[in-house]
Amino acid sequence: MAKTASIFGKLKLYDGTSAYDEITNIVSISGASASMSTIDATHLGSASYFKEYLAGYLDGGDVTVVCHLDPEVADGSNQRLVKAHFEARTSEIYRIVLPTGPYASFTAFVTGWNTFQLEQEAVVGLEFTLKITGAITYADAE
Numbered sequence: 645m646a647k648t649a650s651i652f653g654k655l656k657l658y659d660g661t662s663a664y665d666e667i668t669n670i671v672s673i674s675g676a677s678a679s680m681s682t683i684d685a686t687h688l689g690s691a692s693y694f695k696e697y698l699a700g701y702l703d704g705g706d707v708t709v710v711c712h713l714d715p716e717v718a719d720g721s722n723q724r725l726v727k728a729h730f731e732a733r734t735s736e737i738y739r740i741v742l743p744t745g746p747y748a749s750f751t752a753f754v755t756g757w758n759t760f761q762l763e764q765e766a767v768v769g770l771e772f773t774l775k776i777t778g779a780i781t782y783a784d785a786e
Contacts, residue, residue, distance in 0.1 A: 648744050655709055657722060658737035664786075668721040669714050671769070673740055675707035676748060676780060704750055704776030707740070713760070713770040726772060730754035735777055745785040750776045 655673055656664035681700030690696050714721035729736050733753070741747040752774035761769030 648742060650743065652743040654739075654741040656739040656741060657725065658739070664739050665722050665725075667709070667711070667723065667726060669712040669723070671710045671712060673707065673709050675705055675774075676740065676750070676776065677705045678780065679703050679705060702779075704752075704778065704780050706755070707738070707750075707752065707774040707776065709772050709774070710761075711770045711772075713768045715768075723770060726754055727757060730757045730772070738774060739786075741786060747783055747786055749781045749783070751778050752776045 653670075653673065655667045655670055657667055659665050680702050682697040683700045684695060685698045686695040711721070711723060714723050735751050735753050737749060737751050739747050739749045754772055755775040756771070756773030758771040761771060763769075
């Protein structure tokens with residue numbers, strides 16, 4: 645089984661034209677774990693005393709991103725842009741790119757913004773949460 649190190653993994657944000665801008669200083673990206681709701685279809689005649697279910701809606705889940713905070717006014721990290729989308733309550737298109745090229749694209753709202761993570765002898769951190777709306781699209785290469 646082939647293995648891939650996380651080094652050079654990326655989170656990108658669609659720029660509204662035709663390109664994706666990288667959000668830099670990322671320490672970790674986790675999530676996009678989809679799930680499915682279930683609808684209880686149990687009735688008085690259900691066999692063997694077991695509940696019965698129907699498939700419900702799919703949910704793309706959440707993505708949690710941890711970064712080293714880049715507080716500079718000239719924001720080459722694009723962190724302030726993500727915060728602006730949080731404050732504007734707008735959905736945007738994001739892309740998680742694996743180091744070997746495959747990626748997952750999705751539309752999401754920024755639903756959480758934790759500006760400061762302060763720890764002894766550590767870089768000041770930033771954490772934000774993306775709530776996926778709609779389907780996740782996977783592709784083999786950018």
